[in-house]
Amino acid sequence: MSADASGAPLLLHWSEDGEAHSARWRSESGQAPPKRVQPVDDTLTADAAWRLACEGAALLWRGDYHNARQLLQAMGRRAGRRPGKKSVGRGRKAAQAPASAAEAFHLHRMAQAQRARTLGMLLIPVEAGGRIALRRAPDVHDVLAEAFGDEHADLLQAPFALSLRELLGLIGAHEWRRKGVPVPALGERIHPWYGVFSPIRGEYLDLVARAPLPAKTLAFDIGTGTGVIAALLARRGVQRVVATELLPRAIGCARDNLTRLGLSAQVDVVEADLFPAGRAPLVVCNPPWVPAKPTSAIEHAVYDPGSAMLRGFLHGLRAHLEPGGEGWLILSDLAEHLGLRSRDELLGWIRDAGLRALGREDIRPRHAKAADADDPLHAARAAETTSLWRLGAA
Template sequence: MTTIPTNRHTDIEWRNESTQKPPKQALFIDRANADMLLQYARNNTAVVWQGDFHNAKQILAALKKRIRKPAAQAPQADIQTAFHRHRLQQAQQSRLINMLAVEIGAGFTLNLPRAPDVSAALADVYGLPNETPFLLPLNQLLGFIGAHEWHKKGVNIPALGGRIHVPFGVFSPLRGEYLELLMQAPLPRHYRTAFDIGTGSGVLAALLARRGVSTVIGTDTNPRAINCAEANLTRLGLSQQVRIEHTDLFPAGCADLIVCNPPWLPAKPTSAIEAALYDPDHAMLKSFLNGVAAHLNPGGEAWLVISDLAEHLHLRHADFLQQCFQTASLTVIDVLHTKPVHQKAAAPKDPLSFARNQETTHLYRLKPKK
């Protein structure tokens, strides 16, 4: 737990889902403007808003407008540098934005005029209610509220005949193209067992069960993901077919089919949720490929679902995956591919649009070399 000094002459806990260092101090105030908040933020001082909640949201919007400036199109000659510059700029902007905070009272209460009931949204993130107050960046609180609404609504997955419900901190299957690849890949009728490595929401494990695999084990190390996956499988009536284990990569034993959708970009995550997107030096990908053959039954396959966005960002060479397959003594028996349809792929103002509009998502069917 991290505590910081305040102008109330008492220390108070500071919570932040990102890896950012806490501010050096916090000031409780009920009147301010965006310029004042920006000055405090640049001095590593957080402002804890004590006034009207809707006014705080307006000031936050003004603060973001001052901080976020349109990024120039990345030069094609130095794409990798452009990507890392973009990530650094995002981190710097996020730190300044997160300096506007609110105090969360005992029992996840927010005692500000016109404030909504935030207890359910905070319980989604933290579990049991708090007994002592803590400070939370307003931008993160709004993110928690939005995530809670998405959690309740869920994401419709036609192939499942139902919805996947995802709380804050778990990667959501909004990008449906990789799910379609899993449904299109030929599945031998005699495959009865499967592992889903890094199951997250449990959506891939559920799809394998729907396709007729009688026993599926999903693994993950994120407690939020494990709880999320188990809840989704129960809701879909698949908890008898699918079991979730708190395990790093492979469970004990072997399976006919092993599926993995690892993080696609080799960069350092700045928050827990980013661990589903960024994996330094492709550590999980390499560990999966190097270990998968030992966990396959004779005649079994490994399915790797991965995008080539990292190649278009010059974060890995075009032959990187083939080298990984060779090192792991794996043979590619088929490749399925599709183009993304998510909003960023067609957003010209996105600073990485030059790479996103070239992206292709692949499903590699792999077998151990004989």
Template sequence: MSALPASWHSENGSPPPRRLIAADDTLSAGAAYRLACEGTALLWQGDYPGALRLLHAMRRRAERRRPPSAAGSPAEAFRQHRQERARLARVLGTLLVPLGSDHRVRLRRAPDVREACLGAYGPFLDNRIVSLRELLGVIGAHQWRTKGVEVPALGARIHPHYGVFSPVRGEYVDLVARAPLPPAARITATATAHDLGTGTGVLAVLLARRGLREVLVTDANPRALACAHDNARRLGLADRVKPAGTGLYPQGRDRAALVVCNPPWLPARPSSTLDEGVYDRDSHMLHGFLDGLASRLLPGGEGWLVLSDLAERLGLRSRADLLGAVAQAGLRVAGRLDTVPRHPRATAPDRAGRADPVLRAARAAEITSLWRLVPA
């Protein structure tokens, strides 16, 4: 089989496979793994549970054959970690399943995933071929969206949409909840805030609950703007949390009493839409926020930069680099609040204890800070 029997679909923008063969239960996991490593895609034609078994078997082989780390520095350990993750994604992404134009998986004993696929993909006009690994991500994201993520600082749940980074690490939300509002933000009749890169809108709704009259939210990902609007509506704040475009700063708007930015924490190239919540290539968003901040603040206003020091601990960015960028933007640090992580990766290795000890040590020592910035 050389041509796809339906349209190719990949949310990560992966190109269609150049080589494709039909596969079913007669194909062993070892043979499937070898073909995948060679770049041959496998279009599954058995039943759905069989596809899941094969995917899990291929993952076990890929992880068993993971090369030992020879990193001599945190930066090198991080580079090898990302390379290995990319290799794993590439290999496991070769197992494909057919998806009908009605969003049904065209396999025997397949679950009904129509609602999940419609929420992630939108309507289809034709049949599609998708990676089983991606499909499982779509299903998992739908479960998160339905159930929501409890945010203690809000006393409520936030519902992340597919492709929007989930606020599972609540410590940074706690920082925004307890930081003292700047003088300009205490004039409640006119207090406006900007939340740059809003994601789920969790910080925007928190600021609205703290008394900001209007919070304008931006995000390069249109899905995030829709997600933020949905969460604001669920919490009765849709009239105060307002989408303001896909640029970094709202265009054509007055200055704000408070500008909040929680940029991706690691200066590296993202490999998927969801990765854009973690990786900021060349610290582009960070520098954009800093360089535009002074001209966007009202007198007595502040910019809040929420940032982990993980990049510093991995040798990807120094504290001097960060403070130099702050000074170069005509800003000074008025104060800083710190917190330690509570997420599981900070205190435990990954499953089966395979986490690189260098990366594990960096995560365990990580500190997340809210930098209060004002014009110099």
């Protein structure tokens, strides 16, 4: 968030040395500018910082940059502390375990959001030109220019402030974009841009790599993201792939990756809300897997309120399939184990869209959380299966 509904820039206001100050506000997660802002420096203790942040005070950092990073880590440890067990006395109720997997998920999301808001209260000032005027601060001009893109290039022309936590995320994303992420199914690296979901979970790509192709003339890749599925289809011999995206960052990211891989002549990346014009013998979609509200740009690839993209894909698929064609729906059943969507609902949506299941390929997740017994959602993650549903007209 960098502007209000009218397009006017959002401002952060504070008082320092007896004078009123303001700067533009930047929040990728859409947080409004904090109303209370307190300039702080290296003399602030972690306990005091955590208390102020919990009380809703933003901390505008004036000290050493590396000390700010250490302070954020210390605040994070306080955020991760679990309350100790307390004896139950008169008038005190014992804490109850969540009644269902869905309740556990929602409580986990609420705790995550509260943690993010509190840790996001440590702010870093950025001068015009994208320079951080703090001791031992890194040069982040290229990081910021890369993340904001041309549509927000004006942000670098005036001083602004953003949370240190978000800045570190931008720096990390810059490194991922620079180095790339290895994709074994492709035998290449994919370079994700900030705000575009990285293909670090490779099992769903293994499904795309091994499922039998119904044809090799044309395929649509709906919501291509980094372009990794489109690239994989092209490498499997599909002569032409049309990949769709709606977000400018994702469009730029997909085109960049396909150019790096030498596939830009074989794959067209077009701006579209779900489907391009026409029909194809193969239409592929990997929608967000969990029906919940995203709280940041990167979460739009994971959370899909009301399963809107999933239902939109199913509803429009038949009209974009050639006779005898297949739609590949790549979907985890994590939402089912969390009690957020049932298998009967999914099958009902498929049936109501005039579709039928031609077959299904399954694979189990390999990511670390599936084996982490301390994860609040461990039971659901341990039971998760990712599937490639082969759908055709009923």
